[in-house]
Amino acid sequence: QSGHGQVALALTEGPKTEKTASGEKKPALPNVVILATGGTIAGAAATGTQAGYTSGQVTIDAMLDAVPDAKKLANIKGEQISNVGSQDMSFDIMMKLANRINELTRSGTDGIVITHGTDTMEETAYFLNLVVKTDKPVVLVGSMRPSTALSADGPLNLYDAIAVAADPNAKNRGVLLVMNDWIHSAQNLVKVSTTSVQTFMSPLIGLIGTSAYGKNNFNRYPDRKFGQKSEFSIDGVKTLPRVEIVYGCVDMDGGMIDAAVKNKAKGIVIAGVGNGNMTKAALDAAKRATKKGVAVVRSSRVATGEVGRDVEVKDDEYGTIASYELNPQKSRILLALALLKDRKPEDLQRIFQEY
Numbered sequence: 447q448s449g450h451g452q453v454a455l456a457l458t459e460g461p462k463t464e465k466t467a468s469g470e471k472k473p474a475l476p477n478v479v480i481l482a483t484g485g486t487i488a489g490a491a492a493t494g495t496q497a498g499y500t501s502g503q504v505t506i507d508a509m510l511d512a513v514p515d516a517k518k519l520a521n522i523k524g525e526q527i528s529n530v531g532s533q534d535m536s537f538d539i540m541m542k543l544a545n546r547i548n549e550l551t552r553s554g555t556d557g558i559v560i561t562h563g564t565d566t567m568e569e570t571a572y573f574l575n576l577v578v579k580t581d582k583p584v585v586l587v588g589s590m591r592p593s594t595a596l597s598a599d600g601p602l603n604l605y606d607a608i609a610v611a612a613d614p615n616a617k618n619r620g621v622l623l624v625m626n627d628w629i630h631s632a633q634n635l636v637k638v639s640t641t642s643v644q645t646f647m648s649p650l651i652g653l654i655g656t657s658a659y660g661k662n663n664f665n666r667y668p669d670r671k672f673g674q675k676s677e678f679s680i681d682g683v684k685t686l687p688r689v690e691i692v693y694g695c696v697d698m699d700g701g702m703i704d705a706a707v708k709n710k711a712k713g714i715v716i717a718g719v720g721n722g723n724m725t726k727a728a729l730d731a732a733k734r735a736t737k738k739g740v741a742v743v744r745s746s747r748v749a750t751g752e753v754g755r756d757v758e759v760k761d762d763e764y765g766t767i768a769s770y771e772l773n774p775q776k777s778r779i780l781l782a783l784a785l786l787k788d789r790k791p792e793d794l795q796r797i798f799q800e801y
């Protein structure tokens with residue numbers, strides 16, 4: 447086969463087809479793999495109306511039994527990666543997920559769905575966005591009500607997530623999260639409610655699109671680097687560098703920052719007040735940290751808006767890095783991946799402007 451022939455094939459590639467028993471052609475269903483990790487979507491309680499429940503009780507097969515129509519959207523296979531509440535999600539499980547997604551998307555899988563608890567979905571979504579090397583759809587989904595609740599939200603969320611993972615229009619949009627009709631980008635999503643089914647928002651830039659009973663509408667592509675354009679990789683990586691988050695507040699001293707350095711943190715993210723601000727005492731502690739080669743990123747405890755370089759804090763003087771769009775928990779993920787290599791503050795600042 448000449449290279450030219452392959453280009454022509456790529457340009458004329460239409461939907462895949464398969465022959466039915468009577469010999470006519472019909473579009474072949476996409477192959478979607480569901481990687482289950484636990485969370486409320488797999489949670490169970492003794493009754494339909496009680497607030498208390500246990501995450502990660504239900505297997506992927508039982509979850510799929512609740513959405514029989516999903517079989518019309520895709521050929522679906524399930525794999526259980528873990529079964530934890532996402533408060534117990536770990537870098538180990540995240541790396542296992544990423545490696546498995548890279549393997550599956552290199553072969554015949556057209557899309558991936560990950561069932562996951564919502565508490566730390568921001569972190570897993572953003573991590574995968576940076577280290578998964580595919581343009582195929584990778585979609586996280588969860589629920590706020592356990593599978594046994596009245597009006598459980600898991601089944602429809604799962605149905606919509608499968609519809610997005612099976613949709614070629616979802617390609618090249620980075621890692622996505624589908625819940626409550628909305629399609630979010632890993633870059634922008636934040637969890638905003640401890641209990642409401644409308645817990646995910648994309649306040650800074652807006653939604654990637656919507657999905658209503660599996661009918662998808664896409665509005666935009668992410669504007670930052672991800673996936674195949676990302677410089678980060680976990681090939682051969684066993685552990686990530688220690689990065690701590692220190693929460694900013696009134697009359698803060700530098701004790702927690704000093705403690706993080708003493709505890710061998712390679713990086714510290716400050717959830718600063720306002721535009722990544724902090725007390726003079728905390729800034730002095732930040733300077734002590736950067737002088738020792740510990741990377742210090744200024745993020746914000748405020749829900750929306752960017753943290754810019756040199757706004758009130760003179761970053762050059764303190765050796766600090768501005769997080770721009772990233773909240774503290776996503777900044778920690780980016781910083782941990784960036785610190786897999788030795789980097790100067792200038793390079794880290796570039797990274798926080800590009801990702």
Ligand SMILES: NC(=O)CC[C@H](N)C(=O)O
Pocket residue numbers: 484485486487501530531532533562563564565566588589590591
């Ligand atoms: N709604 C949820 O998924 C949150 C519950 C649970 N703590 C989890 O993150 O797995």
